[in-house]
Amino acid sequence: MIEIILLVSSILFIFALKLFGRPSTAHRANTFAMLAMALAVFSAFNFDFSKYDSAFYITIVVSGLLGVLISKRVQMTQMPELVGLFNGFGGGASGAIAYVELSGSSLPISVVFVAIFSMGIGMFTFSGSFVAVMKLRGKLNNFNKKLADIFSVFFPIILVIPAVLEMDDLLMEFIILVALIAGVIRVAVIGGADMPVVIAFLNSLSGIAAMSAGFIVNSIILIVAGALVGASGIILTLLMCAAMNRTLRDVLKGGFGTTTINNEYEKDPISTSPEDVAIQLSYAESVVIVPGYGMAVAQAQAAVKELTNTLKDKNIEVKFAIHPVAGRMPGHMNVLLAEVDIDYEDMFTLEDINSEFSSTDVVIVLGANDVVNPLARTDEESPIYGMPILDVDLAKQVIVIKRSMSPGYAGIANPLFINDNAKMLFADAKEGLENIIKSFELV
Amino acid sequence: MEATFLLTLLITFLASFIGYELISKIPQTLHTPLMSGSNAISGITLIAAIIIYPEVGDSEILKIIILIAVAFATLNIVGGFSVTGRILEMFKKND
Numbered sequence: 001m002i003e004i005i006l007l008v009s010s011i012l013f014i015f016a017l018k019l020f021g022r023p024s025t026a027h028r029a030n031t032f033a034m035l036a037m038a039l040a041v042f043s044a045f046n047f048d049f050s051k052y053d054s055a056f057y058i059t060i061v062v063s064g065l066l067g068v069l070i071s072k073r074v075q076m077t078q079m080p081e082l083v084g085l086f087n088g089f090g091g092g093a094s095g096a097i098a099y100v101e102l103s104g105s106s107l108p109i110s111v112v113f114v115a116i117f118s119m120g121i122g123m124f125t126f127s128g129s130f131v132a133v134m135k136l137r138g139k140l141n142n143f144n145k146k147l148a149d150i151f152s153v154f155f156p157i158i159l160v161i162p163a164v165l166e167m168d169d170l171l172m173e174f175i176i177l178v179a180l181i182a183g184v185i186r187v188a189v190i191g192g193a194d195m196p197v198v199i200a201f202l203n204s205l206s207g208i209a210a211m212s213a214g215f216i217v218n219s220i221i222l223i224v225a226g227a228l229v230g231a232s233g234i235i236l237t238l239l240m241c242a243a244m245n246r247t248l249r250d251v252l253k254g255g256f257g258t259t260t261i262n263n264e265y266e267k268d269p270i271s272t273s274p275e276d277v278a279i280q281l282s283y284a285e286s287v288v289i290v291p292g293y294g295m296a297v298a299q300a301q302a303a304v305k306e307l308t309n310t311l312k313d314k315n316i317e318v319k320f321a322i323h324p325v326a327g328r329m330p331g332h333m334n335v336l337l338a339e340v341d342i343d344y345e346d347m348f349t350l351e352d353i354n355s356e357f358s359s360t361d362v363v364i365v366l367g368a369n370d371v372v373n374p375l376a377r378t379d380e381e382s383p384i385y386g387m388p389i390l391d392v393d394l395a396k397q398v399i400v401i402k403r404s405m406s407p408g409y410a411g412i413a414n415p416l417f418i419n420d421n422a423k424m425l426f427a428d429a430k431e432g433l434e435n436i437i438k439s440f441e442l443v
Numbered sequence: 444m445e446a447t448f449l450l451t452l453l454i455t456f457l458a459s460f461i462g463y464e465l466i467s468k469i470p471q472t473l474h475t476p477l478m479s480g481s482n483a484i485s486g487i488t489l490i491a492a493i494i495i496y497p498e499v500g501d502s503e504i505l506k507i508i509i510l511i512a513v514a515f516a517t518l519n520i521v522g523g524f525s526v527t528g529r530i531l532e533m534f535k536k537n538d
Contacts, residue, residue, distance in 0.1 A: 010458075013484075017465040020480070026473055027531035033480060034524045037487065041520075044493040051497040055510060063514040067522030074526060079475055082526065086482035086519050093488040093515035100495060100505050100512075203478055206485045211455070217491045220451060224458040225487040231462040232481045236474060324471060331474030338533040344472050 005043040006221050012036035013225065023344045040221045076339045077296045080328040081136045084199055088129030090206035090229075094213040095122025095176070101216050102172055111216055118212035119172070120179045125205040128183030132198050136328055140188065151185050189254030193293070193370075193409035195328045197240045197251045204233020236330045243324035243350075245376075245386040256383070256410070265418055269405065272423035274435035275442070277399055282440070284361035284397075286317045288353065290390055291333045292326050294367015294402065294429045303433035304366070305340035310440050319346055321353045321363075321390050323371035354391050363395040365416075367429045369408030374416055384410050398422040401432040476530040483523025489516035 013036045019029035045052075074082050098119035101107060107115060134140040158178055190198055207229025214222030241248050246256075281287060289304065308318045320342065326333045334347055357363065365372055368390075376387040392398055393416050400417055403426060407413060416422055425432050469477055492513045499505040 014461060014465070017462065020473065020477065021465065021468045021470075023470070023472055023534040026476065027528065027535055030476075030480065030524060030528045030531050033484065034528075037483070037520060037524070040487060041489055041493070044490040052493075055506075056496060056513065059510045059513045060517050063517040064521040067518045067520070068525055070518075071522045071525035071529065076530075079479070079526075079530075082522075083475075083478045083482060086479070086485075086523055089515035089519050090482060090485035090488065093486070093492070093512040093519070096508050096512035096515070097488055097491045097495065100499060100508050103502075103505060104495075104499070200478070203481055203485075207481065210485050210488045213488050213491045215451075217494045218451075219490055219494065220454055222487055222490050223451065223455050225484050227455055227459040228462040228466075229481040229485045231459050232466045232477060235463065235466050236478065322471065329475060330478065331471055331476070334472040335475040335530055335533070338472075338530070341533075344534055347472055349471050 002043050002046060005039050009036045009039040009043070009221060010224060012039070013228065017228070040225070043221075044219070076301075076335050077299060079335060080195060080199060080332060081133050083203065083329060084129050084133040084136060087199065087202040087206045088126050088133070091122040091125025091129065091202070091209050093122070094206070094209035094226075095119050095126060095179075097213045098122060098209075098216060099172060099176065107216070114212050114215045116175060118209050118216060120175055121205055121212070122209040123176050123179035124183040124186075125202050125209060126183065127180040128187040128198075129202050129206075131184050131187040132195060132202060135187070135190075135192055136195055138192075151182075155182070186252065186254075190251065191254070191256055191409060192328070193325075194244075194251050194254075194256060196325050196330055196332075197237055197244075197248070199329050200233055200236035200240055201248070201252075202233075204230050204237055207231070207233055240325055240330060243388060245384075245388065265405065265413055265415075267418055269417045269422070269424045272399065272425050274425065274427075274432065275439045276423075277425055277436050278439035278442075280397060280399070281311060281316070281362055281436070282314060284316055286319070286360050287311055287362045287364065288319045288321050288357065288360050288392070288395070289364045289366060290321045290323075290326075290368050290372060290392060291337070291366050292323075292368025292371065293328060294369075296327055296332065296336060296367075298367065298429035298431075300366065300428075300430035300433055301336045301340045303430050303437065304337065305342060306437055307433050308342060310437060319348055319353065319356075321348055321350070321392075323350055323368070323390055326368060326371055350388055350390055357391045357394040360395040362397045362399060363392040365392060365398060365400040365402075366433070367402065369402070369414055370410045370412075372416055373408070373410070373412070373414045374419075375412065375414070382410075382412060384412065392416065393419055393421070396421065399425055401425045401427060401429055403428055473534070476527045476534075479523055479530065480527045481523075482519050483521075483527060486516040486519030486523060489513060489520060492516060 016029040016032035098115045211226025375382040376389045
């Protein structure tokens with residue numbers, strides 16, 4: 001009977017993944033996955049609910065309620081933090097299970113290694129994720145990279161210490177401590193804009209920790225589900241790295257963008273006013289909006305929607321061009337736009353829209369910087385050289401809404417800003433858009 | 444014992460392969476809910492906690508550690524699915 005329930009659960013999980021492939025069917029995928037999860041958890045009790053004390057059930061109910069509460073309250077701009085937090089919980093849970101099983105000490109030797117692996121990865125994910133969350137909240141600046149390098153060099157030596165000192169009793173605790181410190185240091189050196197990669201990577205690790213926990217308790221469904229999470233995280237990690245033309249190793253090494261190189265401009269940019277932008281837009285036939293992290297920071301989504309409506313009412317075509325690493329996690333911009341009811345069919349990926357820029361009348365760059373920097377195509381010396389960018393400089397007119405000329409994460413000047421076809425509207429993303437909308441009423 | 448272990452490995456491999464193929468097809472637009480959904484699924488460690496809880500005997504410390512794992516895993520499952528559902532509702536077509 002248990003086997004049949006688990007079989008149904010596995011099939012539901014696979015179906016859920018299949019349905020997740022299209023935005024229009026994805027909400028059903030969630031229902032399927034929930035059902036699969038409920039069956040899997042139910043089957044683990046093996047129809048014997050009396051073996052568990054009230055503390056066990058109370059923990060489930062209380063944390064379940066807390067989960068609902070958090071998920072209802074979280075704002076869409078905070079999704080990177082929430083996913084980061086959940087990555088940490090997932091890793092912590094698997095690490096804790098592995099620790100308990102290792103303390104039981106009746107495991108076959110092959111499983112002991114898997115358990116140590118699960119414990120190490122789990123604890124690394126746990127501490128690393130909390131540092132990632134703090135970075136996302138801006139509570140932590142770039143950590144001294146030298147310290148991390150020293151730690152990495154001595155890491156193998158630290159691992160041998162317990163063997164040398166014959167500290168068998170505290171071996172597990174020692175491994176946990178080292179894994180926790182490694183997580184903190186590894187993530188602390190990585191800059192905020194590399195967080196899409198870090199979050200996806202930690203997401204993958206939380207799955208790998210769960211998968212190895214499955215080997216410890218010999219549960220196939222746990223192994224399979226863990227493997228799926230691990231695979232999904234790896235896919236996203238590699239996509240994000242490819243979108244920045246950097247290797248995972250290079251990202252995890254950290255320290256990117258901490259040095260400011262060539263930050264000078266040859267001439268002053270042309271600055272513009274909300275009124276001029278409104279006039280320009282009203283003569284356009286096609287407009288592409290490029291959102292970046294600045295849109296999320298300024299909470300400008302609602303203003304974006306309002307401007308979109310204004311333009312569409314005038315029969316102007318509006319599209320959104322979203323770079324894979326825009327924002328602080330994969331798909332961050334898409335969710336913020338979907339929240340204000342912007343049709344996902346108007347959101348385009350880099351590959352789909354890049355050929356269209358040359359025939360676009362006006363591009364509005366909203367709080368994005370490095371992902372539209374033409375140096376990625378032309379300057380071999382530049383740290384972002386080779387990164388696939390949105391070719392907005394090819395459009396007829398570009399309007400950059402930005403508070404100042406300050407460089408983006410890569411710490412380099414963006415020649416787009418002084419291009420002949422570009423104008424700067426110096427404002428916060430939300431305020432800038434609202435002023436443009438107001439000016440429309442006067443045009 | 445050996446045969447069971449190999450079978451488990453085979454299933455793991457096949458599942459990862461299917462997972463990789465299907466997940467690769469998920470569009471960029473859905474990457475955020477994909478991650479929060481993965482969070483929910485990684486909470487499946489709850490199963491391990493359920494399996495080992497009756498086996499730890501009288502050790503209060505180990506029981507507490509398992510309960511911490513239960514709390515984390517349940518938070519992930521419930522919170523993860525709930526927030527993913529909330530996001531996916533936004534992507535539903537407004538007919």
